[in-house]
Amino acid sequence: MTTRDQPERRAGGKPRQRGVTRRALLGTMAAAGAGLSLGCGASTEAGPSGSRQADVVVVGGGIAGLVAARKLAAENVSVVVLEARGRVGGRVVNQDLAANGFPGRVVEMGGQFVGPLPNEPATASIPGQEVYWPQDKILNLAAALGISTFKAYNQGNYLNYVNGQLIPYGSDTRIPPDPSTVNAGFALGLLNQMAKDVPIDAPWTAAMAAEWDGETVESWMRRTLIPPASPDAPTNHLVTLALEAVLSVEPREISLLRLLFYIASAGNLDNLVDTANGAQDSRFIGGSQAIPLAIAASLGEDVVLNAPARRIEQDAGLVKVSSESLSVTAKRAIVAIPPALAGRIVYDPPLAELASRGFLRDQLTQRHPMASILKVNVLYPTPFWRDAGLAGQVTSDSGAVRATFDNTPYPDPQTSTVSPGAILGFIEADEARAWSSRTRQERYQKVLQDLATYFGPKAMSPLGGINGYYEMLWNREEFSAGGPTGHHDPGAIVQYGAAIREPIGLVHWAGTETATRWTGYMDGAVESGERAAAEVLAAL
Secondary structure, eight states: OOGGGSOOOOTTOOOOOOOOOHHHHTTHHHHTTTOTTTOSSOOOSOOOOEEEEOSEEEEOOBHHHHHHHHHHHHTTOOEEEEOSSSSSBTTOOEEEEGGGTEEEEEEESSOOOBOSOTTSOOOOSSTTOOOOOOOHHHHHHHHHTTOOEEEOOOOSEEEEEETTEEEEEOTTOSSOSSTTHHHHHHHHHHHHHHHTTSOTTOGGGSTTHHHHHTSBHHHHHHHHSSSOOOTTSTTTHHHHHHHHHHHOSOTTSSBHHHHHHHHHHHSSHHHHHOSTTSTTSEEETTOTTHHHHHHHHHHGGGEEOSOOOOEEEEETTEEEEEOSSEEEEESEEEEOSOHHHHTTSEEESOHHHHSTTHHHHHHHHTTOOBOOEEEEEEEESSOGGGGGTEEEEEEESSSSOOEEEEOOOSSOOSOSSOSOEEEEEEEEHHHHHHHHTSOHHHHHHHHHHHHHHHHOGGGGSOTTGGGGEEEEEGGGOTTTSSOSOBOOOTTHHHHHGGGSSOOBTTEEEOSGGGOSSSTTSHHHHHHHHHHHHHHHHHHO
């Protein structure tokens, strides 16, 4: 059924829970939790055509946009969600393992971890810096949808690869033995302390905002850490790696204020980097894409795929969002995509003409690029590293893959004999940009070499060979342009940060980049969707 086949929706009409359309979400209910029918790539179907009406049109079918639509629908507000891809989930996507003999089992190719969990103790490397800051919004949403969690594998030793040597260490700490251990501990404590002075709802108002936003993290490292040295120096390796692993940027790419706000939004830096009781504590049964799949299934034909928003017009108290051949006219719009992508939409009238501060939003989108990340998962017959007493978590000062996790799919009894086993690896920042232009075969060989360096020769023999190697090149995704999140350029927070959430005319903004708590994470995406929906409800 195309949109032309559907009965006309009247603005203000009560949402109707209909069957799932072939174009929009065929097979979603069966695929919820596994992403079977929606997969990793966009559908090749032509986009929908025609016109529709609703109270609210939402641009973006990721977690933020779907949460906003769900909240509005619950208040009997009619809504249409336009998603550019041929699937829902945005930067959250499952990879089904059927091709390797495990149908219904998944590994996650985008955002996946959740934590800290509610009712678990806050932790910190330095006593007194603990901050209880659970990711309760995404967890409460998942629970309401009937989706549970399981613990990320975290038993045995971690590995730190530095100066060509592997150093195992206990999983009770995230700061390994390393030439940069002293600087890492010092930086963690100092950054946690400084982040306390950053208001999470308005970081541009911090007393030191102008100074911190005018300095890159690299320049701060050079003048603060001992001895003064580049971020790549052996004494700074762990600090640089933490920035790459958490924000997917190099120290030269963001301001100190951006880093401090990111830390403040998570409570402290420990919450960001820890596995147990940290941001990597748990995973969702059925994969993280189970959440947007379930929401989209409940919204039915009100979610339209293959419909990238190209133009947003405001006139006579209405807003019209148009893709190539489908337009939706509504009373309000929520744009729930990263600022960099929102800046590619044509606005008529231009944002600068719609409000006295509209130019700030336009300028913001020019100074809010996406970070750079590639994510890989490699399948093995079993998680053989567990036999060696390893947790599967590596930090490294070299290679393409410099951080890994055991990503064995659910159900995982936490044994070494479960099949299959999986290691995920992150290729980030400069390495992501370098490897994005290489071939899949070249990346495959390099990833295996890195994993063999960390886990031994068995890592060279994945299940199914190259067919057991999965990759997501977020830098090359047209409707992501990078990941896991976008960042303000140095200096942009103080000048333009106030425009990140401010509505312009009939257009409201959502997306994890607009969140105050857990910005950059799925939890932040939920917060942003709920906040944007509340704004619209108040306006209507």
